[in-house]
Amino acid sequence: MSKKAHSVKVPTQYRATAKILKTALQQKKSIKALISEEKHARVGSLQAVLKRYSDNRVAVEKAIEESGLLKDNPGLEPCLAKVLVTELIFGRKQLNGESRPVQTVRSYQEKLQAAVGESEFQGKARIPRYVRINTNLFSLAEALEYLAGEEWRRKELPADASYDDFLAAVKALEEDEFMRDIHVEGVLVFHSKQGSYWTRHELVRSKKFILQNKATCLAAELLAPPVGATVLDMCAAPGMKTMHLCNVMQNKGVIYAVEQSAERYSALCDITEQAGCEIVSPIMGDVLRFLPERFPGVEYILVDPSCTGSGMQSRITVADEPKDDRRLYQLAGLQIKILSHAMSAFPNVKRIAYCTCSLYKEENEQVVERCLQFNPSFKLLSCKKALRNKWNNVGDKAFAKIGKNCLYSLPDSDLTDGIFLALFEKRPEGDGS
């Protein structure tokens, strides 16, 4: 290598990303918090590389180990090596500049690729890009016409297609194709590579299209408040499910949307206004502290409380996160309080949907079990049946009469974020069963 090449600097983008990764690993700080402190102009692309690393972490480590990259080059900074390998093998497949670390990693490309190729590890499941039509502002017909005009090819399934047929078709989507979701009216499914295309799209900016993972749309879909209903959304911000509920109700009826965090309440107000929600009444405060009379005539309730978020695929994790039992215990306590309040405080309530984006039973089946013990006037409905049996993953059957009625949507098998959902119905008076 020439002397000149040695003096070439590593591009700022790689250095800044490696610095964040190093701080996150050494100080056990969250990537999200570190990125928010970052002054670097291209925060978006920095975040994209870290997400790619997070999704392929095990394979990146394996490739570095098996190729001998760090062993042969002790001067190469390990976090910079991880960033460069992520970009070269899982990202743009090329590296910028001629700095020494870049040249070194490039010279290992074949060995790195071979190590990844032999690995049975394929990274996290490729989650498609889900786009939900906000029918307050744009109809399904208008959306389909727009997409046809832009030469997107619509892939259609026969009416009797099973859920497995649907999943196979989603996995086989070409980059210029899209499908309609099999469960949620108004959800369109695109290839995962179209993720950032839609992020920047004008229809998304104008809120005609909402970028919402399909799993999180199941809550409003299953709660299914009819047109004109009165709904309480107990933990509403930033308002993704509030907007969807509004669409399900065709923007007719009332939705009380409660949020306790001032900052998130402000986001809720902005989003629902921009999305043309005419029936949403945002209310700031702790939902447990309001008198039930503040929400007269509530018939349908959505309970989507704070949770660990262990099922969220958008999270960036750069090290194994041990289960934090203390935090889980605290969260589960609050979840039980809020769901139990929904069941006991509102005399006219007919149906309640409880959901989390957690995969821990402590926040899911156990919360359902405790709340049914405290509130025997409610029974569980089968989420799978509500989806015409076109579903595979249910709750843990060790929770008798509970597990089979609850639903999990899982990244690897359902190609979504990981979520849990339970649907309750008030028993008719005198029904003691």
Ligand SMILES: C[S@@+](CC[C@H](N)C(=O)[O-])C[C@H]1O[C@@H](n2cnc3c(N)ncnc32)[C@H](O)[C@@H]1O
């Ligand atoms: C999982 S997020 C809700 C996401 C939201 N449903 C959506 O789909 O966009 C939980 C929210 O509940 C709020 N929250 C938690 N406990 C609350 C309480 N007691 N009263 C009101 N809001 C609460 C949190 O501040 C947080 O914004």
